[in-house]
Structure formats: C-alpha cells, structure tokens
Amino acid sequence: MKKQEKDNYLTISEFSRISEIKRKALIFYDNTGVFSPKYTAPNGYRYYTHDQIYVIAVVNLLKELGMPLSEIKEYTANISPENAISLLKEQERNLVSKIEELQSIQDMLGMKLQKLEEGVSARVDGVQIQYFKKVPIFISDPFLADRKSIPDDIWLNFYTKCKQNHVSFGYPEGYLI
Structure with a gap:
C-alpha cells in the first residue's frame, strides 16, 4: 500500500481508540467474520476506513442488546439499508418488550416493599377498618x-x-x- 493510500486508512489501534472497541475484540470479530477491516496488509496489519465506524457502532449496539454474534455476522454479511431497518425495528420491539417486563418487575417490587412496610407498622391489637x-x-x-x-x-x-x-x-x- 502506498503512503498516500495509507493516509486514508486507520490502523487497528486508531480505529479501536475512535470506536471504543478493544483491539482484541476487533481481531476476534475479524477472525470470526463478524466484522473485518477494509484492508489487511501482507504483513497481517489491519486497516479500517472512517465509514466502518458506523458499522462497528451498530455491531456493538446489537451485541449490547444481546444479539448472538452468529446473527450479527449474518447481518454484516448482508448489510443494506433495508436489512438495517428491518433488524433495528425488530430489536426495538424486543427492547420495548424487555422494558415492559422490567417495569412489571419494578412495580411488583414496589408493591411488595409497600406491603411489607405496612405490615411492619400495622396495629395488631384490634380490628381495623380501612x-x-x-x-x-x-x-x-x-x-x-x-x-x-x-x-x-x-x-x-x-x-x-x-x-x-x-x-x-x-x-x-x-x-x-
């Protein structure tokens, strides 16, 4: 690769710093086919482009949402605006469902706490009308x-x-x- 061409690429360390993805994770993603550098030199050095920052951000987001790497790999292999829209809509539905589930758990926890606090302070020396x-x-x-x-x-x-x-x-x- 010529010096002028090299200036258009980011080294793995630079890309790692910008994307906030550990260098080891980038190497792992490359080795497993989840996300690969734009260019790999004959000496094994990996080079990335600025436009790959968006893709790795989506990969990281999907990973944080709990999507298996095999599905992320399938997504990155067939990346297109239509696939991205479909996938992100599906992930949004999953996230809304998880949020509703967590809200239900929080409500249950609050109710149990309230009942316990009421029980601790309840009078037990007679009949109460509430x-x-x-x-x-x-x-x-x-x-x-x-x-x-x-x-x-x-x-x-x-x-x-x-x-x-x-x-x-x-x-x-x-x-x-």
Whole structure:
C-alpha cells in the first residue's frame, strides 16, 4: 500500500481508540467474520476506513442488546439499508418488550416493599377498618378448601390464566368469602 493510500486508512489501534472497541475484540470479530477491516496488509496489519465506524457502532449496539454474534455476522454479511431497518425495528420491539417486563418487575417490587412496610407498622391489637380505592382483582375458579388444601389444578389453572392475561405472579393472594 502506498503512503498516500495509507493516509486514508486507520490502523487497528486508531480505529479501536475512535470506536471504543478493544483491539482484541476487533481481531476476534475479524477472525470470526463478524466484522473485518477494509484492508489487511501482507504483513497481517489491519486497516479500517472512517465509514466502518458506523458499522462497528451498530455491531456493538446489537451485541449490547444481546444479539448472538452468529446473527450479527449474518447481518454484516448482508448489510443494506433495508436489512438495517428491518433488524433495528425488530430489536426495538424486543427492547420495548424487555422494558415492559422490567417495569412489571419494578412495580411488583414496589408493591411488595409497600406491603411489607405496612405490615411492619400495622396495629395488631384490634380490628381495623380501612377504605381503599377501587382496584381490579383477578379471581380463580371457585373452590371449597382452606389454603393448605387447595387442589393443584386450581393453582395451575389460576397461574395459567394469569400468564395468558399478562398478570405477573407475586401479587398478594387472598380469599373472598
């Protein structure tokens, strides 16, 4: 490669510094075919171009989202605006789903914490009457039993119904008499 051509390329160390991807990771990506330099010299030196910074940023983003390297490799092998749009839309849907799941977990955690704090400060020396705002409840099939002898099929049906209706497990259970 001529000196003038070399000035248009970035060495692996320069590319690593700019892209904030470790040099070893770039070598690994090259060896596995996930992301390769634009030019590899006969002496094995790897050279990258400035336009590859966008591609490695997308590779890194997909990796952070938990996409397997085999799928990232497939994406980089068939890179096109249409493929990028399709892939990023799919990843966005996955991320929204994960965020909703984490929000549900956070809500459950907050509710459990609130119930524990209420329990610790509750008076146990008499009957209390409390008023609550109206909230929806999720009800299982009716059964005749005490808590220790609830038939397994009642629990199984109830939790299946919860899952089908996207109701998280772990909310307080109670009885209607």
